[in-house]
Amino acid sequence: MERLVPTPSLGVIPERDSGKPLILDIHGLGIDFGGLHAVEDFTLLIGHTEIAGLIGPNGAGKTTVFNLITSVYQPTRGVILFDGYDTRGKRPDEVCRMGIARTFQNIRLFKDMSVLDNVLVGMHNHVQYSMLSAFLHTPSYHRKEKEARDKAMELLSLFDMQHMAKWQAGSLPYGAQRRLEIVRALATEPKLLLLDEPAAGMNPAETAELMQNIRSIRDRFGIAILLIEHDMSLVMGICEGIAVLNYGKIIAKGSPEQIRNNPTVIEAYLGKQEA
Amino acid sequence: MEQMKKKLHLGKTNREKVTTFGLVIALYVFVEILQRTGNLSNLMRGQLVPICAYMIMALSLNLTVGILGELSLGHAGFVSIGAFTGVTVASLLRPVVSQNWILFVIALVAGGTLAGIVGFLIGIPVLRLRGDYLAIVTLAFGEIVKSLVNNLYIGFDQNGIHFAFLHDTLNLAEGGKKIIAGPMGATTIPKVSTFLAGVLLVLFCLYFLYRLLGSKMGRAIKAMRDNSIAAESVGINITRYKLTAFTMSAFMAGMGGVLFGLNYSSIIAGKFNVDLSILILVFVVLGGLGNLRGSIIAAGVLTVLPELLRSLRDYRMLAYSIVLIAIMLITNNQILVQWWTQRKKDLKNMFTRLRKSGQGGEG
Ligand SMILES: Nc1ncnc2c1ncn2[C@@H]1O[C@H](COP(=O)(O)OP(=O)(O)OP(=O)(O)O)[C@@H](O)[C@H]1O
Ligand SMILES: [Mg+2]
Numbered sequence: 001m002e003r004l005v006p007t008p009s010l011g012v013i014p015e016r017d018s019g020k021p022l023i024l025d026i027h028g029l030g031i032d033f034g035g036l037h038a039v040e041d042f043t044l045l046i047g048h049t050e051i052a053g054l055i056g057p058n059g060a061g062k063t064t065v066f067n068l069i070t071s072v073y074q075p076t077r078g079v080i081l082f083d084g085y086d087t088r089g090k091r092p093d094e095v096c097r098m099g100i101a102r103t104f105q106n107i108r109l110f111k112d113m114s115v116l117d118n119v120l121v122g123m124h125n126h127v128q129y130s131m132l133s134a135f136l137h138t139p140s141y142h143r144k145e146k147e148a149r150d151k152a153m154e155l156l157s158l159f160d161m162q163h164m165a166k167w168q169a170g171s172l173p174y175g176a177q178r179r180l181e182i183v184r185a186l187a188t189e190p191k192l193l194l195l196d197e198p199a200a201g202m203n204p205a206e207t208a209e210l211m212q213n214i215r216s217i218r219d220r221f222g223i224a225i226l227l228i229e230h231d232m233s234l235v236m237g238i239c240e241g242i243a244v245l246n247y248g249k250i251i252a253k254g255s256p257e258q259i260r261n262n263p264t265v266i267e268a269y270l271g272k273q274e275a
Numbered sequence: 276m277e278q279m280k281k282k283l284h285l286g287k288t289n290r291e292k293v294t295t296f297g298l299v300i301a302l303y304v305f306v307e308i309l310q311r312t313g314n315l316s317n318l319m320r321g322q323l324v325p326i327c328a329y330m331i332m333a334l335s336l337n338l339t340v341g342i343l344g345e346l347s348l349g350h351a352g353f354v355s356i357g358a359f360t361g362v363t364v365a366s367l368l369r370p371v372v373s374q375n376w377i378l379f380v381i382a383l384v385a386g387g388t389l390a391g392i393v394g395f396l397i398g399i400p401v402l403r404l405r406g407d408y409l410a411i412v413t414l415a416f417g418e419i420v421k422s423l424v425n426n427l428y429i430g431f432d433q434n435g436i437h438f439a440f441l442h443d444t445l446n447l448a449e450g451g452k453k454i455i456a457g458p459m460g461a462t463t464i465p466k467v468s469t470f471l472a473g474v475l476l477v478l479f480c481l482y483f484l485y486r487l488l489g490s491k492m493g494r495a496i497k498a499m500r501d502n503s504i505a506a507e508s509v510g511i512n513i514t515r516y517k518l519t520a521f522t523m524s525a526f527m528a529g530m531g532g533v534l535f536g537l538n539y540s541s542i543i544a545g546k547f548n549v550d551l552s553i554l555i556l557v558f559v560v561l562g563g564l565g566n567l568r569g570s571i572i573a574a575g576v577l578t579v580l581p582e583l584l585r586s587l588r589d590y591r592m593l594a595y596s597i598v599l600i601a602i603m604l605i606t607n608n609q610i611l612v613q614w615w616t617q618r619k620k621d622l623k624n625m626f627t628r629l630r631k632s633g634q635g636g637e638g
Pocket of ligand 2: 063
């Protein structure tokens with residue numbers, strides 16, 4: 001595992017990413033729901049090819065952080081810089097086009113569509129032909145559609161899901177649905193991939209395989225990954241940097257080793273898990 | 276076997292396309308034969324163009340309600356705009372355009388375009404609303420269009436076109452002609468709609484919708500209906516696609532209106548009311564949301580049915596309602612649907628077995 005080095009603005013990222021600008025630079029982020037400070041003074045830095053983890057007890061505000069990063073919510077306070085650009089005021093679809101893709105804790109597939117179509121929808125902004133050529137079925141339409149399908153099949157093969165291409169997405173087994181969400185997110189060609197509890201509902205064997213997959217996705221596409229997960233074997237196994245959230249506030253940041261031995265974290269979260 | 280069940284029959288869409296086009300063409304040929312051999316009653320003959328118009332209206336509303344998943348109760352408004360625009364344009368151009376079909380096509384484009392533009396403008400604020408609110412606002416839209424057209428006066432003379440609102444202040448010169456006369460409606464319409472034109476227009480709309488569904492835009496629209504939050508998360512601009520689909524739907528409804536309007540010698544705004552909007556919605560719901568062939572069949576059957584039931588006299592509407600309820604029960608009944616799928620599967624298995632045993636015999 002890579003050594004972590006300090007960055008100019010408090011926080012650590014993997015050493016190999018230190019020469020490049022940060023992919024994600026969040027400062028003093030906060031959001032209130034009525035009187036509840038769901039997230040407060042949240043600060044996080046992620047390197048260009050880092051696998052980072054966001055952990056914490058139920059209701060800590062982890063998913064809310066994802067919703068803030070993807071502009072599903074607009075922050076009450078704070079700044080999110082993605083690849084140097086402010087995401088403030090952007091719509092979720094614009095944020096996606098900037099290069100952030102995500103999966104959902106409560107799976108949100110296009111259930112009535114085929115597995116292949118789910119991936120093709122993910123590729124929407126990269127399949128380029130005019131509506132006119134779609135109506136006339138010009139050679140360029142056929143070529144672009146075929147290229148898209150080939151690429152979609154290739155992405156599905158990352159998880160050995162090619163044979164499921166024609167199945168209805170809603171009828172997939174639970175684990176496959178989670179994997180399909182990742183494939184769909186990858187189809188948008190992101191620079192940052194946000195995974196909200198990707199191993200939820202998976203058995204240990206599936207989780208181990210998922211770990212391998214996440215790592216190989218990072219290596220193959222050279223992207224950054226931020227994941228929320230309650231399964232500590234996965235988090236400790238693949239994350240380089242980890243942030244721990246409790247009641248909307250960050251209570252610790254560091255390498256897996258540091259987090260595992262942090263008394264505050266053990267007190268607030270890990271202790272309960274391992275007891 | 277378990278896996279077989281999970282497979283979507285993607286070949287299905289292709290087959291559906293072919294059978295739907297085939298159905299419309301076969302219907303046309305059938306009706307033409309009836310007509311040539313003198314086996315079509317006058318009443319039925321009068322229904323031919325309206326049936327095509329209803330099919331187009333149903334297809335267009337299916338785009339909004341079935342495919343886009345937004346409930347609209349004001350579709351008659353777009354039909355009305357199309358009809359009166361088409362009638363106005365056709366009346367104005369009648370003296371200069373001698374070919375009926377050219378007149379029809381120009382009116383069609385004009386009616387569709389104006390309905391499309393209005394659909395776009397209405398869509399901007401309206402599509403932000405959800406569910407019930409959208410239904411209420413579109414309902415109001417339909418009524419507003421009705422009232423506006425009801426108070427509209429258009430005429431022309433050697434000095435050009437004249438418009439008036441609320442009161443007939445057109446003051447046309449000698450030899451001038453009124454095209455739309457407020458509540459009296461349009462009264463001297465060039466009847467240039469034909470059954471063939473109607474069938475071709477139905478085929479065009481089908482072609483357009485199937486191509487749309489087979490494109491990336493169609494996928495985006497289906498995805499939005501399925502899960503709009505997820506669609507946004509993969510970079511789909513929801514507002515833009517909703518607006519585009521709604522505009523296309525309005526355009527198509529407008530064309531249906533032109534076909535409808537140019538089939539009669541006179542039409543009044545009051546005919547394009549809530550009842551019409553609901554009728555179109557009934558076609559779409561009975562035919563199946565998102566099911567284009569269903570829309571066509573429902574529009575056809577439910578328009579012909581009252582005529583066929585005429586012999587029942589006073590009980591006609593009663594029988595009509597019973598048929599409606601029966602269709603609804605049948606198409607939405609889970610047990611019946613399951614029974615039918617099972618039968619289909621049995622039949623298919625039987626055929627595969629037969630084919631296999633046939634091959635075995637040969638080998
Ligand atoms: N849209 C909202 N309106 C009001 N309160 C909200 C909203 N979204 C989240 N919350 C609240 O914010 C808090 C944080 O929720 P969040 O879903 O981010 O937790 P989480 O860390 O993802 O938890 P879990 O591990 O259970 O997924 C919770 O108290 C939740 O009830
Ligand atoms: Mg959560």
